[in-house]
Amino acid sequence: MANYLIVRKLIVDDRNExxxxxxxxxxxxxxxxxxxRVYATEILSECPPGFLEGxxxxxxxxxLIKNGIKHGNKSDPRKILRVWYDLxxxxxxxxxxxxxxxxxxxxxxxxxxxRQTALYQGDxxxxxxxxxxxxxxxDESDGGNSLIAALEYWNGGMIYNARRNKVGVVxxxxxxxx
Amino acid sequence: MKLHLENGPAKDQLVATLQGDLDLxxxxxxxxxxxxxxxxxxxxxxxxxxxxxxxxxxxxGAVIRLVQKARSLKGEVRIVGLAGxxxxxxxxxxxxxxxxxxxxxxxxxxWS
Numbered sequence: 001m002a003n004y005l006i007v008r009k010l011i012v013d014d015r016n017e018x019x020x021x022x023x024x025x026x027x028x029x030x031x032x033x034x035x036x037r038v039y040a041t042e043i044l045s046e047c048p049p050g051f052l053e054g055x056x057x058x059x060x061x062x063x064l065i066k067n068g069i070k071h072g073n074k075s076d077p078r079k080i081l082r083v084w085y086d087l088x089x090x091x092x093x094x095x096x097x098x099x100x101x102x103x104x105x106x107x108x109x110x111x112x113x114x115r116q117t118a119l120y121q122g123d124x125x126x127x128x129x130x131x132x133x134x135x136x137x138x139d140e141s142d143g144g145n146s147l148i149a150a151l152e153y154w155n156g157g158m159i160y161n162a163r164r165n166k167v168g169v170v171x172x173x174x175x176x177x178x
Numbered sequence: 179m180k181l182h183l184e185n186g187p188a189k190d191q192l193v194a195t196l197q198g199d200l201d202l203x204x205x206x207x208x209x210x211x212x213x214x215x216x217x218x219x220x221x222x223x224x225x226x227x228x229x230x231x232x233x234x235x236x237x238x239g240a241v242i243r244l245v246q247k248a249r250s251l252k253g254e255v256r257i258v259g260l261a262g263x264x265x266x267x268x269x270x271x272x273x274x275x276x277x278x279x280x281x282x283x284x285x286x287x288x289w290s
Contacts, residue, residue, distance in 0.1 A: 034203075054263050055262075055263050056266055059267065063234060063235055127272075127276075128245065131242045142236065143205070143236045144235070144239055145239060145271045152270040
């Protein structure tokens with residue numbers, strides 16, 4: 001029997017249903033990097049407790065907000081971060097910044113495929129070297145792994161628009177929630 | 179976040195006890211402080227996470243850099259008290275495979 005490694009990847013699809021904001025709530029924020037977690041907490045203030053999973057949902061939402069503010073809007077306070085959210089039955093977000101978009105998306109997918117292949121093959125030296133993604137915009141405080149956990153966490157999909165400055169995500173819950 | 183550094187029972191051991199959130203606001207300073215001690219002759223690092231409730235990608239990045247530093251100094255990284263979101267985030271990013279996880283500080287100190 002042949003063994004295959006299936007590696008997830010970031011997908012660009014302008015017409016994906018995850019960008020349908022009908023019925024979703026909306027909030028917008030100035031690009032203040034010091035308030036990333038404040039914004040996430042504010043959005044989740046009305047979230048059913050069963051979706052929070054401790055503070056895991058706050059952490060994953062904060063990563064989306066941080067990426068938009070820092071890498072998209074370059075922490076320019078004149079630029080707005082827009083968030084659409086729906087916390088009924090499952091958790092859905094659309095996060096849009098005013099930046100130039102994630103231009104290294106294909107390069108990131110290639111990096112992630114090589115990283116997961118090394119892990120799958122038990123090649124830990126290579127895996128350790130590839131553990132963090134370093135792109136042209138990375139700095140010391142960038143962990144280089146937010147999208148890796150995100151692909152796992154957003155189990156119903158993680159989709160970028162064609163301009164790559166907007167991401168749609170959804171997490172489904174298996175048991176009766178909340 | 180508060181960080182307490184102390185020497186372990188072995189002469190090359192460093193125990194780093196964290197208290198609070200290891201997030202984008204704390205991770206760089208945390209990593210720099212621990213790295214300096216590792217480079218001063220203590221590359222066997224024990225991270226005590228028992229009082230950490232929040233870990234984000236910046237914190238995971240700090241852990242990765244410390245694993246890389248330990249490896250370059252012929253040491254390793256052990257983690258104690260991992261639970262909740264920090265545990266899930268390290269699992270989702272596959273970084274759990276790069277560290278040795280222990281239930282108690284005594285076990286981590288004694289293991290060789």
